[in-house]
Amino acid sequence: MTIHAHLDTFHGLPVRWVGLDPATSSAAPDTVAWRVQAPYAEDEPTLQQRFEELLARVEPTRIRALVIGWWGPGWDGARGDIPIRMLAEAADRLPALEAIFLGDIVAEESEISWIEQDDVTPLLDAYPRLRRLEVRGGTGLRLRPVTHDALEVLRFETGGLPASVARAVGESSFPALRHLELWLGSEDYSGDSRPADWTGILDGSGLPALRHLGLQDSDIQDEVCAAVAAAPVVARLESLNLSMGVLTDTGAEALLSGRPLTHLRSLDLSHHYLSEAMTQRLRAALPGVELDLSGRQDAGKKWRYVAVSE
Template identity: 50%
Template sequence: MSIGHHLDALYGLPAQTFPGPGDAPRPVEPDTLAWRVGSDVYDAGEAWTAAFARFCDTVDTTRVKALIVGAWEEAYEENSAAVIEALVAARDRFPALRALFLGDMAGDECEISWINQTDVTPLLAAFPDLEEFGVRGGSGLGFSALTHGALRSLVIETGGLSAEVVRGVGGSDLPALVHLDLWLGTPEYGGDSEVADLAPILSGARLPSLRHLALRNSEMQDAVVGAVAFAPVVARLEVLDLSMGVLTDEGAAALLGGQPLTHLKKLDLHHHYLSEPVKERVRQTLEAAGVEVDLDRGHVEGDVEDDGTVWRYVAVGE
């Protein structure tokens, strides 16, 4: 499955696409919208950097709180370096910016694993007051260990997340981070991390404020869940999201056999491969304690070939 939609909101503000050349934006207060600035992936009539320059000349950027980077030209071949360079160069024009999302492309523009990224760390360094940062696309993505005192939400959506990026996130000091969402993906699309790479995140030592942890869309979901079951960080969580991956009865049994989860407000396991008895056990264990449990979109069997081979898939791959 691919991502079939754009972000409809960021930082609690509705998303609004900045119009193309020749179309004036409707009169609106700049701080009431999350502005999406984009180009076209194929046969672009205007480069993303040119669209961004128009945006900066048209909108009072000193009041912009949330910015969404949409498609840039030939994103399946050209990485986001020019986009990041333009954003960093304009940092002084965005004193109120608190949320930034890079690569908001739907599947009909560019499949998630075709989006070419680069090291996004310069964006976080350039905007020390950012509270929310997200990025879509794992090809070429870099994330070096850093310290950021304001960041409250970090979202990395990929069909395959490299071990280097996982270790970069785990090695970062993010004292204000409340929400962490990593789509680990599959080796086919660059997801070469192992459970050991998650250890710094699962310890929670550098994430003292974390309350919402999502480790999802993983081909190795059973192993991830097995590690989460005894992870110190879980005791302080309100939401645990292990959805969108290849979670089987083995992983669910490990989760239920670990530390208590009855303190959670929500456990999200949607898109899974659990049998009905195990699903019922999860419900009985947690819903009785008031935990909201999402077990939607189950795929018990997977795809079975004539020779008995069973194929199971993450929710978002290519």
């Protein structure tokens, strides 16, 4: 997880801050991921001004990756459509853009549940060659079913993912998508999806190239595991991430009783509430799998928490 530190690399490129990083003046446009953000003080350039500064400073047709940082906390009235509209309107100036990280906002700036997002579908519509889209923040987040032939990585980092977003992913067609990661979150923060909402993802019909699936950070992680255990998509996966949630022996038992997992290269179950006996069973059942069982929580706790919520 990187929610406590700004990105220093993205899309395999070092991140450079527009207006703050001296290295920006000498970096070639296609060798770094350019980061723009709104000001903390009223007398500093706005998000749009920083973005225009970038497009004027370097050759925009060579920019491959953008990281969008702070645009203001939700409680201060900042709207999530601001950066989305800004990027969508600039699409014809950014023909080489391959990757967008929307919301490189750390906990010291804003709780993840305070980040105001919006409908991110315009980004996929505007950039048909986009290979990577990562979004942090679930408040107001929306996605409409879409067909996108180039997208390879789709990640939503939230403390609560709206069920409508999970359904839209499953109803979309992403023939090139290899990596899908959803932080489902807590119902207290709009994480209201249930097994019926994951059906389109787990049957894999719109995701023929999928090799990594993450359904993480859920306060119903046992139900997630039960759904995954019966999912057709599992057979083609190379790695599976079910970490960060309220996973108990019930969910682990479902995994052991479901479709075979021995073909996986890795299975991440970190931040869990498993008994020691169950962790031993998992290790014995999956000897060839890189199994992450770190971050064991006290299974006897009355209140159990996901890793990221507020």
